[in-house]
Amino acid sequence: MSGEPAEEVVSKNKAHRKDKPWDTDDIDHNLAQWKVDPFLREDYKAAKPFVEESSFATLFPRYREHYLKEAWSAVTQALDAHFLACTLDLVSGSMSVRTTRKTFDPYIILKGRDLLKLLARGVPVGQAVKILDDSVACDIIAIGTLVRNKDRFVKRRQRIIGPDGSTLKAIELLTQCYVMVQGNTVSVMGPYKSLKEVRRIVLDCMRNIHPIYRIKELMIRRELAKDPKLATESWDRFLPKFRKRHLRTSEKTAKKNEKLEAKNEARAAAGLPAAGPSKLAKKVYTPFPPAQLPSKIDMQLESGEYFLKAHEKEARETERRKQKQAETTAKRQAERAEAFIAPAEEAAPTVEQKRHRKRKAAEADMAEENGIEESTSTKKKKKKKERATVDDDDPMSS
16 A cells, blocks of 8 residues: 555664663663672572582783782782682693682672783783772773784874873773773773773774874763753763764865965955965866887887897997996995095194294284384384395396
8 A cells, every 4th residue: 555654674684683772871870770789698698519610711921921920829819808719820821710619609700700811911910809899890902903004003002092191091080990001902990881981992093083082072971960950961962073074076165265265364454465376387288199209129229229139239238237337336435435535634833833923913912002003023024024025036136
């Protein structure tokens, strides 16, 4: 029937997907219905030993061996409080945790597994043992395979840390999480809701979205949460939109014209002539194609090389190569010889020259004081010099 609504076509890949009503951004995990009470032995009075022993093992890198050997007593002490046993195997480079007959909490073995994973990823023992608390969860984000280029990967990983660790500190303060960037992973410890935010920041950073955008959004959200009037309203109008848009050609032209108008207004206010659009000089259109370049055979025919025999061509090529080698050798020898050329040195003045200069300076000072242009002694010396030069120039005197 034409009045019946058309059935919506569902993709085969999304046929079994369902909307998940839990774990969304608008759910407050601190509400009473989401609160998880601690599991105590008093609550489980009929506690009996587990039927099977559960255990988890994880490998650790070699550079962590020395630290783990020193801090293993603290790890053992923390796990003993929850009735868990642990083993450090330095030969195979692995750590393991297992339940004992006294263990009563069935979930604590998973917490022990997370503790070993955090220790293997470089988290210090003092921070890693906090994972045994029920209110603390962890997430180890693998970032090694998100970027192929190694240099690009290192730069984007450094963006998470920021200059002097400032970006990492801001993420930790806003999300109340502990973040550790180590190798190809990022280890995060904190409440469940904050783990989602940190994971989104880290993954977006590896996709070339700077963490500062997400940090700014988190700061705005924190300020909006303080206002009780906005608790039931949507915050989309307050949050910044950093989506990158590709402008169409018409939008680019309009944007360029706006900049040009603003520039002309500023020039008019300063009393300068308006600036026209900066366009390159248009080339003169010619319908004829450019002249064809000569081919290699044409050049050989022109130089006469085409008619040479094989051994003559080889001898000519060898001669050309030797000549080029000789020029290069001469050039390199000249460059090396420059280092051995002594710089031009000025001879130091002798004692007589120093005395003569000193005497001249003293006589000049005396002449300035008495107001006389030249002293009689200097005039006599000048006359003697003039006579001596005349006698040297006259050939009859000799």
